[in-house]
Amino acid sequence: MxxxxxxxxxxxxxxxxxxxxxxxxxxxxxxxxxxxxxxxxxxxxxxxxxxxxxxxxxxxxxxxxxxxxxxxxxxxQGDFGRSITYRTDVSRLLADRLPTTLLLIAMSLVVVVVVGLLLGRIAAVRGGATDSTVLVTTTFAVGTPSFVAAVLLQALFAVKLGWFPSGGAGDGFLDQLWHLTLPAIALALYLIGMLARVTRSAMLEALDSEHVTVARSRGVPERQVIRRHVFRNSLGTVLTTGGLIVSTLLVCTILVETAFSIGGIGQLLELSTSTKDFPTVQAISLIIVALFMIVNLIVDLLLPLVDPRITLGSRRSSA
Incomplete structure (x- = not known):
């Protein structure tokens, strides 16, 4: 196409x-x-x-x-209406709160991608006890809801150790990064486990493929085999989970923002729902739907670049 x-x-x-x-x-x-x-x-x-x-x-x-x-x-026409609760334009509320939520999601996404891919790759390549350890760890991560992770992280690193703030979004970029570190980890924990498992499964499937066997028989160094023939070929499968990852981040940010008292659109959505603030709830809901569709479009555009075997409009099923 x-x-x-x-x-x-x-x-x-x-x-x-x-x-x-x-x-x-x-x-x-x-x-x-x-x-x-x-x-x-x-x-x-x-x-x-x-x-x-x-x-x-x-x-x-x-x-x-x-x-x-x-x-x-x-x-x-870009008119989101007027908030019933805050008695101001919804567009102004979104302009004030959306950057905080997007920064939180971006931080969480970086943590998910880096840690999830790394754990999945290590588990698939090393196998044995390392693989078992990663599976146990990711099972714990997948079984921990975001709001539970938020409470545990607050209790340990904010209240007991005092390393991070227990709430708020901070002022200024660096202060925001510091304030959003614990919320980002709480938001990313479940998805790290999911992405690590998907990466591990995709790489194990690639390791058993014929072209990997041929590359090894020709004396190609193992690191090059893993990098060029295994990890790269598994990225197509991994990338298809991108829409699910972002949609989960968008939904779970409501719980995490509420737990950490972060003034983002997640907390705004929760408050607006409870007060029947129709214009605000409707605007945020549509923004979430639009962001989800944009992410899926980006994934579809990137898939052919990652895996030339995939054409526009088609997706490989995840392992």
Whole structure:
């Protein structure tokens, strides 16, 4: 498939997916019990005139389809609406909080890729006791939820040892890196175990392949065999897990940000959901869906570069 055809097809798929996701996100909030008006009144009684004014301000009395189409049109123009809880534009809230979340996800992703690939490679190449140790370690990592890891890391490294802050996002880039170290590790722990296992399985499969046997029979040094014929050929399988890794990071960041009191969009989403802040929840949910689709598109574009046997629009199944 040519690049142009692939790009047009994926753009159409992403547009349809975003439209479907927008309808689900918009409708799901209205299916939940309660209403924005009840939150704004904070349990106080209100006259019919005051309640009507609130409903008119937020268009709560309009038919569902009318509200959805108005909201969709505003979103297409970059207008995310006005937060009911914070009484400010949602775009301003996102601009203030999104960089912190993206930095946290980026730090976690670096930890996942470096440690996960390294452990998987060591386990596959060395085997024996090393392989068993890595399997046990990754089993523990995979079995530890992010919020549990966050509590354990806080208790040990923040409260007991005092090496890292127990919460907050910090001020300035270096201070942010220091504050986000423990949250990044808590967010990455599960995915390190998953990526290490995928890498190990892919490399073991590559080690048993015919071209590796031929390379060894020709006297190619073992390090070169591992680097060029085993590790490189396994990257296609490993890369297909990229979408799953990023989607997990996007979801789990809500729990980690809440545990560490980080002012990112994850914590904002949790607070906005509990207060029925419709515009904020809807905007963040759509951003998460869009980020997930962008990551999957990047993975599809990188796969042919990593493994020439893969063409645009096709993916190898992971081991």
């Amino acid at each position: 040519s690049f142009t055809k692939f790009a047009v097809r994926r753009l159409a798929e992403m547009t349809v997916t975003l439209l479907c996701a927008s309808f689900v996100v918009f409708g799901a909030m209205y299916l939940a019990p309660g209403s924005p008006a009840s939150f704004l009144l904070a349990g106080r009684s209100a006259s019919p005139e005051a309640l009507a004014a609130i409903n008119a301000q937020y268009h709560l009395d309009d038919p569902f389809l009318v509200r959805y189409l108005r909201w969709l049109g505003d979103m297409a």
